[in-house]
Amino acid sequence: MSDKDCLQDEQKRAMANERAAELKGRIDAYLEARPQISDGMTQWEEIQKRQKKIKAHLNASDDDWNDWHWQVRSRINKVEDLIELLELNEEEAAEVRKVGEKNRWATTPYYLSLMNPDDPNCPVRRQAIPATEELLNPVGKDDPMGEQYTSPAPAITRRYPDRLIINVTNQCGMYCRHCQRRRNIGEVDRMTAREDLQAALDYVRNHPEIRDVLLTGGDALMLNEEIIDWLLTELDNIPHVEIKRLGSRTLVTMPMRVTDELCAVLEKHSPVYINTHFNNPAEVTPAVAEATRKLTRAGVSLGNQAVLLAGVNDDPHVMKKLNHMLLQVMIRPYYIFHAKAVTGTAHFRTRVEVGIEIMEHLRGQTSGMAIPTFIVNAPEGYGKTPMLPEYLISSGRDKIFIRTWENRVFEYDNRE
Structure with a gap:
């Protein structure tokens, strides 16, 4: 190699090292904050x-x-x-x-x-223990999603063309203070009546456009293995149902629910997806890691649906650490929901801009797998609406101007 080539290589390496130092500087604030954020592994x-x-x-x-x-x-x-x-x-x-x-x-x-x-x-504690704020601010609705108007059959909520929810129980391991369905929490925990579950299954059977069914409630994993097996078997026997999902917070509140018996049932009914609900790094523990290992060995895919909550995770560093820890225990960050306007939960709500700012601090600064989609649910059950930072600045016939995650602006050739 000539001296000229060696010099060029050294210059390229110097430029690369300069860029690497610049990139590290982008996350110095997070690296400094990370040890101060309590988590269930170190604690x-x-x-x-x-x-x-x-x-x-x-x-x-x-x-x-x-x-x-x-x-x-x-x-x-x-x-x-x-x-x-x-x-x-x-x-x-x-x-x-x-x-x-x-x-x-x-x-x-x-x-x-x-x-x-x-x-x-x-x-x-903030998510589980009652606080006076629940009584002080009456703003909100008992049913902000309008689920009572999107239930074409018993136990069903349908808001989209090809998928729906079957509400299988009102029971949960614990009762979250921010729960969107707190109106359904009575003094008695009840599984949905068998005849209503059968009517819901019949509805799915009679609507061939439904390819994706979510069992939730309440918490789907509060059902016993026999009922879960029956429901999944019934769905497996409907030819147009491609995937089954279960909504559950038991991995957060009671990871010992993931028994060998449960895993054996779920393994029979692949593909099965479980939507978890972790909101803070303090909820990710070695007990959770043991439960997720069992589930993934059984072929279950795991995704997390966090809710943006004031005083819980409304901080870019907290949310980033949560997402990183979830990936370590084989849970893919899926959604961050803007908190719904449920009666008695106003103290948890942030402005939408807080969520967008969090997304700004994730995009480009961590791996794509650690970046969920920030969602605002349209009122009255009109569906999930993604909220994104604005990266397209302007567009013309043959070119557009884009803003990168570092706020650099580039002209981009948009010709066919």
Whole structure:
């Protein structure tokens, strides 16, 4: 190689290193913030200490703890337990009692163990424990999605041409304070009546345009294996149904629900997709990783649908860390939903611009797999609408001007 060629190679390498330093500078702020964002992996030792305390309080063995049926039976729904386990003061306890008179609440012992008792603003606690704000701001609707007007058959919600929802239960492992269907949470947990499920299946059977069915509620994985197997078998026997999805937050609130028996059922009915609902890195733990390993070995694909929540994840660094951690446990970030205007949840809502800013901090600055789609649900059930930063600046007959993730503007040849 000639001296000239060597010099050119050195110049190219110098330019590449200069660019690499520039790119690293783009994420320095995140690298500095990342260690300060609590997560369930690095906090696992502390979480296990809390679990030990909860087990002692509930007189539970390790076998009890790892039994999802016990987790459901032992859901925390008394203020006295929170005083002991979450160290609530008198004012906080009175607040929970007051809100609890109107709005039902409950949390699994496992999910309680993820809450930091020393931090009243803990993002996990904020999602599970009632707060006075639920009663102070009446803005919103009980059914902002207009689901009562998009139900052409029992238990069905249909908003799109080729897919629909079957609501299979009103039960969840816990009752999220931001829940879009809190109107359906009664004092009694009920599976949807068998005759209504059959009517829903008949509707799918009689509409050959339906290729994608989502079982949700409530939480689809609160059903027992026999019912899940029956529903999936019925859907498998409908020729035009191509895929089945289950909406579940049990991986977040009760990962021990993922039993060998459940995985054996799901493996029989491929392709099966599970939509999870992680909102903060503190919810991603070694127990979650064990559950997702089982599911992926059973051939189940996992995607996450986060909700943008004030005080929980309305920060670009928190959302980025969440998405990175989800990928590490084999869950693909799928959607970030702008919080719906549900009665009693106004304190969780942000401006749409907050979500767009988060997307600006993800695009180009992390891998595409770690970038979900930011969604605003159109009112009255008119569907998901993507919200994107504006990258197309202007367009003409033969060229357009585009803005990159670094705010560089380029002219782009658009001729055929």
